[in-house]
Amino acid sequence: MAKSRATSPTTVATVAGGETHQTADASTGVLTTNFGHPVSDNQNSLRAGGRGPTLLEDFVLREKIHHFDHERIPERIVHARGSGAHGVFELTKSLKKYTRAKILTEVGVKTETFVRFSTVAGGAGSIDTPRDVRGFAVKFYTKDGNWDLVGNNIPVFFIQDAIKFPDLVHAVKMEADRGYPQAASAHDTFWDFVSLMPESMHMIMWAMSDRAIPRALRFMEGFGVHAFRLLDENDTATFVKFHWRPRLGLQSTLWDEAVKIAGADPDFHRRDLFEAIAGGNFPEWDFGVQLVSDEDAAKLPFDILDPTKLIPEELVPVEIVGKLTLNRNPDNFFAETEQVAFLPSNLPPGIDVSEDPLLQGRLFSYLDTQLSRLGTPNWHQIPVNTARGCPMRNFQRDGQMQHSVFQGRANYEPNSLAENGESGGPRETPDGVRSRRQALVGATQRVRSPSFADHYSQARLFFRSQSKTEQNHIAAALVFELSKVAVTHVRARVLANLQNVDPSLARRVAEGLGQALPTASRPAAKVVDLPPSPALRLIGKYPATIEGRCVGILVSDGADDKVVAKVRSAAEDAGATVKIVTETIGGVVLKSGKALASDGELRGTPSFIFDAVALVLAPDAAKAFAANPSAVEWVATAFNHLKAIGIVEAAAPLLDKANVERDAWVVDIAAKPRDFVEKAASRQWSREKPPC
Ligand code: HDE
Numbered sequence: 001m002a003k004s005r006a007t008s009p010t011t012v013a014t015v016a017g018g019e020t021h022q023t024a025d026a027s028t029g030v031l032t033t034n035f036g037h038p039v040s041d042n043q044n045s046l047r048a049g050g051r052g053p054t055l056l057e058d059f060v061l062r063e064k065i066h067h068f069d070h071e072r073i074p075e076r077i078v079h080a081r082g083s084g085a086h087g088v089f090e091l092t093k094s095l096k097k098y099t100r101a102k103i104l105t106e107v108g109v110k111t112e113t114f115v116r117f118s119t120v121a122g123g124a125g126s127i128d129t130p131r132d133v134r135g136f137a138v139k140f141y142t143k144d145g146n147w148d149l150v151g152n153n154i155p156v157f158f159i160q161d162a163i164k165f166p167d168l169v170h171a172v173k174m175e176a177d178r179g180y181p182q183a184a185s186a187h188d189t190f191w192d193f194v195s196l197m198p199e200s201m202h203m204i205m206w207a208m209s210d211r212a213i214p215r216a217l218r219f220m221e222g223f224g225v226h227a228f229r230l231l232d233e234n235d236t237a238t239f240v241k242f243h244w245r246p247r248l249g250l251q252s253t254l255w256d257e258a259v260k261i262a263g264a265d266p267d268f269h270r271r272d273l274f275e276a277i278a279g280g281n282f283p284e285w286d287f288g289v290q291l292v293s294d295e296d297a298a299k300l301p302f303d304i305l306d307p308t309k310l311i312p313e314e315l316v317p318v319e320i321v322g323k324l325t326l327n328r329n330p331d332n333f334f335a336e337t338e339q340v341a342f343l344p345s346n347l348p349p350g351i352d353v354s355e356d357p358l359l360q361g362r363l364f365s366y367l368d369t370q371l372s373r374l375g376t377p378n379w380h381q382i383p384v385n386t387a388r389g390c391p392m393r394n395f396q397r398d399g400q401m402q403h404s405v406f407q408g409r410a411n412y413e414p415n416s417l418a419e420n421g422e423s424g425g426p427r428e429t430p431d432g433v434r435s436r437r438q439a440l441v442g443a444t445q446r447v448r449s450p451s452f453a454d455h456y457s458q459a460r461l462f463f464r465s466q467s468k469t470e471q472n473h474i475a476a477a478l479v480f481e482l483s484k485v486a487v488t489h490v491r492a493r494v495l496a497n498l499q500n501v502d503p504s505l506a507r508r509v510a511e512g513l514g515q516a517l518p519t520a521s522r523p524a525a526k527v528v529d530l531p532p533s534p535a536l537r538l539i540g541k542y543p544a545t546i547e548g549r550c551v552g553i554l555v556s557d558g559a560d561d562k563v564v565a566k567v568r569s570a571a572e573d574a575g576a577t578v579k580i581v582t583e584t585i586g587g588v589v590l591k592s593g594k595a596l597a598s599d600g601e602l603r604g605t606p607s608f609i610f611d612a613v614a615l616v617l618a619p620d621a622a623k624a625f626a627a628n629p630s631a632v633e634w635v636a637t638a639f640n641h642l643k644a645i646g647i648v649e650a651a652a653p654l655l656d657k658a659n660v661e662r663d664a665w666v667v668d669i670a671a672k673p674r675d676f677v678e679k680a681a682s683r684q685w686s687r688e689k690p691p692c
Helices: 059-069 162-172 188-195 198-207 255-264 268-278 294-299 333-338 357-374 377-381 457-465 468-483 488-501 503-513 561-573 619-626 629-640 649-657 673-680
Strands: 012-014 020-022 082-091 110-119 134-142 145-152 228-231 237-246 284-292 319-328 550-555 577-582 612-616 645-647 666-668
Touching: 082 134, 082 268, 082 333, 110 319, 145 237, 162 188, 162 357, 188 198, 188 488, 198 457, 198 488, 237 294, 255 268, 255 468, 268 319, 357 377, 457 488, 468 488, 468 503, 488 503, 550 561, 550 629, 561 577, 561 612, 561 673, 612 629, 612 649, 612 673, 619 629, 619 649, 629 645, 629 649, 645 649, 645 673, 666 673
Parallel strands: 550 577, 550 612, 612 645, 645 666
Antiparallel strands: 012 020, 082 110, 082 319, 110 134, 134 145, 228 237, 237 284, 284 319
């Protein structure tokens, strides 16, 4: 692993130029002010008499409150709510033929990374489970400088040109006059905007699919979205799209679960990631590339520079070339997850941009935003942002919060101070960052290329490639979202656009809204039927597994120890974690007389935070639970959320009260613990009644 220069909070960190500075030391010892004065009393401010006013001269108090008053920095304008982790990237297959970037050519080398996942629309304190796109931003501390792959969990985007981004974000965020809704696209302004921007329809299909309500950050795919370029030794370019594939597979919540989890645990995703890493269950992703030559790109039935389009895997397969493992939680949320700053323009030699007009705008935006967020052009010196795999030397100097103490006189170049025996400073190298050699032609103009005009064919491709269940969910999501839209003509315009995506979908949504179906809007380009791409599905794309998931066991006093142990070991052997839920947090006494500790009390630990549940109950407890609304709801919700339910015979009164039909996903756990675990790896989709 590349050696870190900014290490533990108690060490001395080396910064640019080899100087050192002290990082915050939070270890034991005497409490001091920020300037090292020992503090004698951290409980009482300095007063004139025991009941008198506080004295202005109390510099200990004033320093403490002054610092506290300025603890917050502006939150990100988008992607404010995020969770981060450290990790390591290892290349498994060299791309030497296409690039000179060491991160993509040195097989087996481990490179440190920092990853930040995020929602887009909500503020920093908003919930983890809204319907939203998730950010998937990876910082690789490569030997050739930082590479930031700032992507999402959806491979396309709403708009084609950066100039529309502020409009999109204004439309989706809280409405300007009322300051709500927070973290929700289900409101007038968002749908008004997207209904007027048919280019957003492909992304809308993804955003209304279950991809936008992931079960955990660990179970998401990631995409670089734009076409980038790889440059070989001769600077010959190949287009590339980047992909992350979760080794634990893709999994989403149901909408009803997402809504309920928002209330039960607003930190559901953050907690899941933190606990998984703390428990040694390191999430892993395969890293893949789709490579396309200029000649092949020209033959694609869409423009590779258009970020509202994806390259179907059936057309260009995703080649797996590396692996990312998240193996360390941040020591300090603010210092790392909040202050990490990504730049799509952070590209090591051998990786280059494309002319995608959305990417081009991002190359400017991210650098700019860091100045208002982090307040200084020296934000690259914040440890989480500092290059680690290589030196950082140049003649940039001074600025607010300059941490480096540069030596010597050479703060300009060229200079000849070396001839005088002084340090002349660093020099450029031909091996550094180089751009593709590309002839740029065309008159200066503000136009949208005609090759970007087809807004519907891939939206249709996505919808028609989904399983029936996923199509049902998309229709239901559209009905839900549009039902929150008060302006009727906006709903009508969305329906008119949906007609071009799929008339049967448009009809279903219109019926769900109880609104007449308008005729289709006029597409700018002919909509074509593309061959379906099963790789776009969520359900069934990866093998079903319970690994990394969580099973909740509702246990009562007098429950059979052996059955509890059986379920636990079957689930744990398959890689799941187990949580014991009991009526009170005090736990239970099992049949053998042994005490069993509780991980959560029944009312505060609802079944919808689990992937599967089991009921290990004594007969009298099952009867008592049947008269307990919280217990009945616990079981009924698990059933309605299509989960596997492991049961013992004695649980019958509770199951009956909760209207649980004994289908194949309701399994006798005492007799068939393995069958339970197998069923727990997926949902019983046939239980679901299509909501519209
Ligand atoms: Fe961003 N985006 N974005 N974005 N974006 C930001 O940068 C922006 C876009 C994405 O965890 C901001 O440092 C513009 C696409 C992620 O810190 C800001 C445009 C994709 C993150 C910004 C886009 C993304 C951001 C806010 C259109 C997927 C969070 C704070 C041209 C490929 C990174 C910041 C983190 C954050 C601007 C479009 C992903 C304002 C102008 C497309 C994952 O600079």
